[in-house]
């Protein structure tokens with residue numbers, strides 16, 4: 001029994017991976033139960049009789065219909081057939097109408113009686129892929145406030161910068177720093193400080209609602225907001241409103257020399273991206289302006305519009 005073809009077929013039919021064996025021309029010579037099942041579950045045209053199917057033609061057909069993974073799969077299988085590659089692996093999305101799915105295709109060769117065959121397997125890796133995506137998402141969030149962290153912010157700023165460059169629109173960046181936060185921590189404890197950071201983050205989200213707007217926790221008690229396609233005038237009014245809402249939270253900071261509740265300072269800059277300026281110029285300029293706001297009494301916005309070769313400065 002153990003030596004029989006039936007025994008081997010039962011083994012292949014019992015595994016979850018979809019397996020087909022093709023010859024050097026790409027003609028399918030064997031499929032297991034999972035392969036046929038997947039075909040009928042997904043309404044593949046060839047589902048009825050896989051022995052009539054040339055798998056390379058299936059890949060070429062998908063490629064012609066604009067499926068980039070069909071093209072990659074076809075090229076990969078051919079590379080193993082012509083022995084350019086020993087094996088081929090391809091991870092690809094294959095979403096159905098109601099669920100997201102990812103698969104990995106593996107191609108490996110074997111020979112029998114001087115004839116060459118190629119095992120093609122497709123394994124569902126959706127669970128791992130979703131876990132990876134969840135981890136990726138977490139890695140972009142600040143653990144305390146759940147808004148974007150600095151890493152994600154830097155990536156998004158670069159993307160938005162390029163967007164604004166391509167449409168020749170201004171981008172404004174606000175760097176927001178809480179005033180005398182150390183006094184708040186020292187007076188009321190670290191937990192109260194954390195609660196304050198969470199409350200300010202919640203406010204920030206309301207100021208970053210349009211497409212191209214992003215807020216993030218940039219450092220300890222420092223936050224940043226990108227307002228894409230936004231002039232300094234508009235950004236100044238948003239910044240003033242933000243400072244007012246932070247004041248209106250009335251988070252006690254009784255030892256602050258400004259007022260006995262939490263305030264913040266903002267360095268705000270507008271640039272219209274060009275080929276000379278870079279995102280680090282935007283950040284450096286906003287940092288300088290924040291420093292100026294702090295030095296000139298805190299609880300205010302220091303702003304600047306950078307036009308190549310000139311700059312207009314304001315404080316309010």
Ligand SMILES: Nc1nc2c(ncn2[C@@H]2O[C@H](COP(=O)(O)OP(=O)(O)OP(=O)(O)O)[C@@H](O)[C@H]2O)c(=O)[nH]1
Nearest residue numbers: 177178179180181182183185190191193194220221
């Ligand atoms: N509670 C809490 N405190 C933090 C966190 N990250 C940084 N801090 C505190 O933030 C404080 C920042 O202090 P400073 O850099 O002196 O700034 P500041 O007291 O706000 O003074 P100015 O910015 O000059 O107005 C430090 O005491 C840090 O320990 C955090 O996640 N939670």
